[in-house]
Amino acid sequence: MTQQGMPHRSAHHADALLRPLAVFDGVDDALIAAFAQAARYRILAKGQMLYLQDDPAESFYVLLRGWVKCFRETFDGKEAITDIVPAGQMLGDDAASRGHYSTSAQAVEETELLVLPLALLSDAMRTDHQLVLNLLEQHLLHQNRQRREIEHLSLQNASQRIGCFLLRLCHDRQDSRVTLHLPYDKTLIAARLGMQPETFSRALATLKKQTGIAMDGPVATITDVDALARYSCSECTASFPCED
Amino acid sequence: MTQQGMPHRSAHHADALLRPLAVFDGVDDALIAAFAQAARYRILAKGQMLYLQDDPAESFYVLLRGWVKCFRETFDGKEAITDIVPAGQMLGDDAASRGHYSTSAQAVEETELLVLPLALLSDAMRTDHQLVLNLLEQHLLHQNRQRREIEHLSLQNASQRIGCFLLRLCHDRQDSRVTLHLPYDKTLIAARLGMQPETFSRALATLKKQTGIAMDGPVATITDVDALARYSCSECTASFPCED
DNA sequence: CGACGTATTGACTCGGCTCAAAACCTGTGG
């Protein structure tokens, strides 16, 4: 048994990692086991590409640790980030019907993931009803998040978008005072929110003045969550606890 | 037989209208018939609301004629348009799992539609595999379109967004010269593209100068489709025939 | 014709982008 440090050797481990995923909720054990059997383990270094937009797709992925940036780029090198996927999420599964990836994907930092054959997913989708229902459910959630992005880009200014981003990091906001660690670079957050790093910096400064938040490097302290919500969500179509 | 002018009386007619929809592709005849039986016919006047964001949902709809604007609005009345649905499309079906509508919907002009019970859809989703696969497929398409919106909002300027909008109206562009009629008001197009009417007007003027297009009221004549594509798509992540 | 909704044009403001420089931070090797 190659137990410690090498989960890739063990279908048993992969099984335990796959089972909690939302897409596998209520799905037949045998099917999950089949996926686990076929799973390969892989580590990406920071900045390493996982796949390229329009590449023919043969695998989808489950992130175990780290972050992956999904983006598309124009001919002259500008990029639009469509998603930054956290650990515990599935990635690239939307290629199942299209046959090629709709975005490029790159590791933001050192990242562990499971590699799974897309063909297996396509096959399972043909027969497993629950699986398809779960996929549909996930895509609806994703769609709502995208809808929110569009609203924010056209209605909110830079400071409000940052505020909204911070609010979404406060899941546990029964407390009015929250301290949290930014999940990744400010530069990357800026890109994610569709603005330049300089703009991010300045907008964050005004956000500090307007609402009572304080920053110490990558650590934000929000003294009054409600004030932040009032400021950020005033131009938002969703009322505060910006539901996912 | 109430044949002409009153398709709402006839389940036979509804059947013929539902069958060509992408979601019903390959679906059991009996199931389609069940939907047709339950279908009600309705006409909306221009400007009439179909449903409101966050309303409990009991129906979904199939547009037969006209256009419906889907949007959400902020507390102070600004609105973000998320979609403008053409005839032949389904509407409000995403409420099946959530139980309430995620946007408001309003008729842009006089609009005919079929009203169908959402409960029937939910039931069918529980048992009919093909239907769920079709729904998933449709949502993936929709998601790609939304992704494109996000890119455009963050990368393209006003003129390029308009150009891209026009290009998407030229499905049949083996010909380099195309004449087309704008599907609805310029004001509405402007809102759809996330800009003010004034900006739209000015941006369209520069687009005329830059590429060889001409406008006569709501009729656009594109003399050189390729030139328009070169101008509009230079900041786009998709190469020209901006696939749907 | 007059009235209303739609479209354009003008003058001005302002948010965010660009280019450039400085301030920080973090890790590395002497």
Added chain:
DNA sequence: CCACAGGTTTTGAGCCGAGTCAATACGTCG
């Protein structure tokens, strides 16, 4: 421990695209 190199973040100055407010043209329908 310090010096240095690399990346990240901040600050500054100037510019440009799009929003705003206001006025004017254009259509169409009564």
